[in-house]
Amino acid sequence: MTVTAGEPPVPAALTSAVQRWREQGKPVQPPIHWSREAWRRHFPSQHAFLDALPERIDRAEATRHAADATTPEGAERAFLAAMIWGYGRVGYGPWRTARVLTTNPDAVDRLAEVAVVAREQGGLAAFRDLAEKPLRYLGVAFGTKYLRFVTAARSSDRAPILDAVVRRWVSTHTGQHLMIDAWRPAVYAKYIGLLTSWAAELGLATDTVEELIFRSAVSREGSGQWSEPWAGSRSPEQRAQAALLELEQLFDTAEAEQAQEARRHLDELERLIRQCWTD
Numbered sequence: 472m473t474v475t476a477g478e479p480p481v482p483a484a485l486t487s488a489v490q491r492w493r494e495q496g497k498p499v500q501p502p503i504h505w506s507r508e509a510w511r512r513h514f515p516s517q518h519a520f521l522d523a524l525p526e527r528i529d530r531a532e533a534t535r536h537a538a539d540a541t542t543p544e545g546a547e548r549a550f551l552a553a554m555i556w557g558y559g560r561v562g563y564g565p566w567r568t569a570r571v572l573t574t575n576p577d578a579v580d581r582l583a584e585v586a587v588v589a590r591e592q593g594g595l596a597a598f599r600d601l602a603e604k605p606l607r608y609l610g611v612a613f614g615t616k617y618l619r620f621v622t623a624a625r626s627s628d629r630a631p632i633l634d635a636v637v638r639r640w641v642s643t644h645t646g647q648h649l650m651i652d653a654w655r656p657a658v659y660a661k662y663i664g665l666l667t668s669w670a671a672e673l674g675l676a677t678d679t680v681e682e683l684i685f686r687s688a689v690s691r692e693g694s695g696q697w698s699e700p701w702a703g704s705r706s707p708e709q710r711a712q713a714a715l716l717e718l719e720q721l722f723d724t725a726e727a728e729q730a731q732e733a734r735r736h737l738d739e740l741e742r743l744i745r746q747c748w749t750d
Contacts, residue, residue, distance in 0.1 A: 478668035482644035485680070488687035489673055500682055502527035503559040510555060513565040520548055528556045530620075530682075537620040540586035543579040547572070549624075550582050550617055557616045567608065575606045582606075586621045594622050594630020595660055602654035611651040611659075619678065631681040633662050640688040641665065 492498070505528060510521050525532065536552035539545030551568065558564025572578045581604070589597035597618050606614075612634035622630045638649050645665070649658050663677070670677045 478665055479645045479647070481669045481672050484644050484687060485669065485684060488683050489675070492683055500530060500686060502529035502532070503556060505555050505559055509562070510551075510565045513569040514551065517547070517551060520551070524552070524555070528552070530556070533620045534623045537624040540621045540624065541583055541590060543583045546582035546586055547579040549586070549621060553617045553620050554613060557613055571606055571609045574608055578606060582617070585618070589618055589621045589630065590625050593628045594618050595656070595663060597630065598654065598659045599656045602656050605654050611654060614654070623678070629676070629678040631663065631666050631678050632685070633659060636685050636688045637681060640684050
């Protein structure tokens, strides 16, 4: 990944998050709890795999199960691990994951093909590949989670996750709107350019920057499945932002047209909220 000239400087919020993280000894992102029985109900053929997973899953665990993603069997396990990590205790996670695998003919073969592209050509190339032949019901938010773990398992060129949490943080702190309602390679390339530029300035890996953005965002807004020890009390504005984020995350696996329409309205609401507290 190369640095793109003319990118916005590192936002103050990111600089602060990095400083807090370093002061605390660079703690890893906490693992998440998940409902084993819920996933077992939707994936009866994967009971042995699911039973072998720990009760809490972190990025390292999901990465470990992506090592063999270039084969159909390995791709299915890698996809399940990524989705379990991504959804956590969200009740509709197993159903939505099963919908991706059952609605698309040869879904696991397609996931394995994408893994090959990711390993050989990088995350952006794999993103483009998915854009050319997308899997129905697999949106950018959860698709890039799969790409992140697939690339992290066998490459130093890790594909960064781009989901509702990160999208809204970037919008708030740079004014740039990264549309994730559909697979848009130009948007993902722009996002990679941002992270690569900031990572170079901060002396960090690109995917570490993405992780710290996510952790900072959910601790500040009190939303999502993660929490951080530096999270404090929230202001009315932060509570409003958290509510918007919770709504946006509902559209991560929605149909593209529905997600696009909904996110446009949410962006306008966010603009009005910011205006209320700055006027």
